[in-house]
Amino acid sequence: MTDLLRETWFLSRDRAALVWLLIALISASCAVAFGLGEVASQRATIDRLRAADAVERDYMAEQYRDWGSAGYYTFHLTYDPPSDFAFAALGQRDSSPWKHRIRMLALEGQIYETDAANPDFALTGRFDYAFVVAMLAPLFLILLLHDLKARERAFGRFELLEASASGLWRVRAGLRFAALGIALLLPLILAGSATGSGVAFLFLAGAAVLLHLLFWWAVVAWTNRRGWTASVNLTALFGAWLVLAVVAPAGIKLAVDTAIEIPDGGDIILTQREAVNDAWDLPVSSTMEPFLERHPAWSDHATIESTFEWKWYYAFQQVGDQNVEALSIAYREGRDRRDRLSSILSWLTPPAKLERVFESLANTDVEATRLYENRVRAYHAQLRTFYYPKLFLDAPFTDEALSERPVYVQLR
């Protein structure tokens, strides 16, 4: 106890250490504040869009009084609200969409419209809390611990300290470690409690941060035991950081992208657009046959008599989806395989692993993107299930029938 008190006092007089701890606290706080702001703004955007969506749908319902036009002109909002913990790791929400306005038209192109390029599998993202604990925290720890013994050696105090007390270095390093842990975790715990993230989440996140720091402590302790000078220690540790936090993640991304080819999101849009455009000039049968193959229930109602009929139009939208199905599945499977491989390889670099853990806790990982896309597909399928009987059975357009049209709902 007296050891702890004495060393706490000693740390409180170490201005350089205090400055680094303060910088760590400020970085973590800023990142948390930034994340909270981003989450709030995403939620506000969703609320605004939902309100606008309701108004617009009512307007369209008055404007277009037939099923075909209603389906054609009405947009439907889908959205994926951020989780309570998303403030800590914005993750894929930066590069993958979390809101789509979709129509009754061919769907796959609409999903990947905002995503003409491949999704970004960078293992480290932008400035958020996960970035601070994964990328910056190791640097803070290195700066706090690299000269623990070396400085004392350089000033001729090492033998005096070592002869006076045993176990001093462990106490000094442990205190700095604990202080850094508090500086980094305090903002997370405060924000997490305020947003109702749940004790289990905070516990897991905190444990992951501490495990990551423990890894770096082991690296620093290894260099400290060499008896090198402070500047040699710092150079070696900075090199280790560069390799593990910067070079390795970039190398892993390159390796994963090279090893697993995936189709371009833009190809899906293009292929689908061509399929839909070509349908205008093709004989009706080349649309209706593949359509009826999938939807035999409508075979008795599928004769097209005039030059334009909505059911033909929606059938070739559906066939457009059927045409890119293989491409879309290849795209999604490739993306999932890249994600799985990245997940395995990220064990090689603790900073990247920590970011992945945070994205998984925050529901901002590739898995969350996949789930959202599938919810959009399911909702679009509901729309088709709603419209097809109206179109193929020529049902009368009534407000009562229209009120049955499904609305996308997703709770936080």
Next chain:
Amino acid sequence: MEAALAANSITVKRSGQTVLNDVSFQVAAGDVYALLGGNGAGKSTTLLTFLGFLSPDTGTVEVLGDDVGANLKDVRLKIAYLPEAATLYPHLNAYENISYFLSLAKATADQGAIDAALDRVSLKEGARSNRLDTYSKGMRQKVAIALALLRDAPVLLLDEPTSGLDPVAIDEFNALVRSLAEEKRTVLMVTHDVYGACQIADRIGLLKDGELVGAFDRPQSGQIDTEQVHAAFAGRSGS
């Protein structure tokens, strides 16, 4: 009487080089022993060996009858060590430095005791609450000496304790070391100051290139003959 400190035919290598070669000497309890030698003779190495930071390749060192290698923790508790060119913490004042280092060694001293020790080394009262980076080299040395005194250890190992001190302070220090001997504390100090060593030592060992090449004992009355030691030190004649 059993020796408080004993080096038994020790050979110490550093970075593969033999720095101490078959050195043997003993310091009786309550004696002041001065190890005299030029730069690089192996003086600091000898003290580090007594503290267990270096282990002899052959031979043994003992402190108060304990083998150093086998009882490192116990041995270190019995030693107050004044490092060469001791720099305590420059951002702390004299009181803070002393309290900190005493607490490390599980010793305590109240303000009065610390002031008494600082009086003994005659550190200006007005400076005691100032940070050590405002001190001269000699003032810093005085704080380190006061710290060694306050450790209340039976054995003191002092590495060039008078370096940086002005002549008046050196005289005061020499008187101080004599009074320590009267308190029955054992002092092993290393120095290249022939005059100072002769003034205070009960025994002088002359170290040259890692070998003990001479020894001089204090006569019944008076002190060791400076001329004689100086001649031996300068390499003109041994004894």
